[in-house]
Amino acid sequence: MSKIPLPALPDVMIEPVIRMALLEDLGRAGDITSDSIIGPDICTRVVFSSREYGVVSGLDFARLAFSLIDQRVKFEPVLTDGEDVEPGTVLAEASGSARSILTAERVALNFLGRLSGIASSTATIAxxxxxxxxxxxxxxxxxxxxxxxxxxxxxxxxxxxxxxxxxxxxxxxxxxxxxxxxxxxxxxxxxxxxxxxxxxxxxxxxxxxxxxxxxxxxxxxxxxxxxxxxxxxxxxxxxxxxxxxxxxxxxxxxxxxxxxxxxxxxxxxxxxxxxxxxxxxxxxxx
Structure with a gap:
């Protein structure tokens, strides 16, 4: 019997906590580091990679972190939540404004790392x-x-x-x-x-x-x-x-x-x- 895919959480549930985390990080003046160093027209492409064995979870949380900062940033998951990863496994790619990607980076990684850690611990016991x-x-x-x-x-x-x-x-x-x-x-x-x-x-x-x-x-x-x-x-x-x-x-x-x-x-x-x-x-x- 094939494994039933894990149902995704609706964006309407995820967005409030992502928005709160971004507002906490942006503070009162926004990302003054990226804004002062990176030009507004500079674009880039990045990859999210696992550095150890585990199970991925929270890809939609990472996606929303970028889209709430800049809807033009393209987030492309390579895996789906619940899949096993090993060192070097690419989880997702993002491309677009370098400023926007750097601004959302930490919030995206915080959620992705935290939720993947919980999934990995659970999988070990399971x-x-x-x-x-x-x-x-x-x-x-x-x-x-x-x-x-x-x-x-x-x-x-x-x-x-x-x-x-x-x-x-x-x-x-x-x-x-x-x-x-x-x-x-x-x-x-x-x-x-x-x-x-x-x-x-x-x-x-x-x-x-x-x-x-x-x-x-x-x-x-x-x-x-x-x-x-x-x-x-x-x-x-x-x-x-x-x-x-x-x-x-x-x-x-x-x-x-x-x-x-x-x-x-x-x-x-x-x-x-x-x-x-x-x-x-x-x-x-x-």
């Missing part, structure tokens, strides 16, 4: 657990204002998204349980409030809490910081009745054993808050 049914998912631990972009990058890397905000699913965590007075009472209260399309997930730290949660039939359980051995027992107790998600200490070395325990989802907050930027360069061709 590949490590590809022999299992488990999927790698992100969390709400995202850069304020950039959640939609960073979650898109996770999808670019072959991962899936957890909830986008506090309003699209109910996730009962340890502090909710402590304040409510127990797992069962927290789930019961959530069920009274939730509409028929809202899923309910509850976080449990041990098998005793899991047993109690199962009695109240949530849609999913978050098995937090459990060893692979405990996860296997938890999966046995769940017996396919609901979604089993594991979190805690997830990296490319620990993920396989966690996935092999039989969980459906592995979630990791560091994918979006701590992934290393993919090193991408902009080089002048002519």
């Amino acid at each position: 590949k490590a657990i590809s022999h299992t049914k488990a999927k790698i998912a992100c969390t709400r631990k995202t850069t304020p204002g950039l959640r939609f972009a960073e979650k898109y990058a996770v999808r670019s890397g072959g991962g899936s998204n957890h909830r986008f905000g506090l309003d699209d699913a109910i996730l009962i965590k340890d502090n909710h349980i402590a304040i409510a007075g127990g797992v069962g009472v927290a789930i019961s209260r959530a069920k009274k409030m939730a509409g028929h399309l809202i899923k309910i997930e509850v976080e449990v730290d041990n098998l005793h809490q899991l047993k109690e949660a199962l009695e109240f039939q949530p849609d999913a359980v978050l098995l937090d910081n459990m060893s692979p051995q405990m996860l296997r027992e938890a999966v046995r107790m769940i017996d396919g009745r609901l979604i089993a998600e594991a979190s805690g200490r997830i990296n490319k070395d620990t993920a396989p054993a966690i996935a092999e325990a039989g969980v459906d989802i592995i979630s990791a907050g560091w994918l979006t808050h701590s992934s290393k930027v993919l090193d991408i360069g902009l080089d002048f061709v002519e």
Whole structure:
């Protein structure tokens, strides 16, 4: 079965954050360096190249950085988001006013490197657990204002998204349980409030809490910081009745054993808050 292409984000979603980043960079007087050194009629062509192995994401973000500065700049992607790259791989080309290209360069590279870094980290985990049914998912631990972009990058890397905000699913965590007075009472209260399309997930730290949660039939359980051995027992107790998600200490070395325990989802907050930027360069061709 062929891979379904990753749907692109509409420009109307991307443009506000690109515009904000450009305004931050332009400050009160614009690009005084380029404007003072480069003539207005000078044109050039540049290429974006990866300097390391990874997965590309954010090409439309780079495109909009140039078009918002100068609609005459021609941005031509060579790849599509989600494709693997290696050192020297050309991701895209841009041609037009040298002033405009230099003015938009940093914003374009910031987004392209950041999102490609998230996609690359996600792909590393996705590949490590590809022999299992488990999927790698992100969390709400995202850069304020950039959640939609960073979650898109996770999808670019072959991962899936957890909830986008506090309003699209109910996730009962340890502090909710402590304040409510127990797992069962927290789930019961959530069920009274939730509409028929809202899923309910509850976080449990041990098998005793899991047993109690199962009695109240949530849609999913978050098995937090459990060893692979405990996860296997938890999966046995769940017996396919609901979604089993594991979190805690997830990296490319620990993920396989966690996935092999039989969980459906592995979630990791560091994918979006701590992934290393993919090193991408902009080089002048002519």
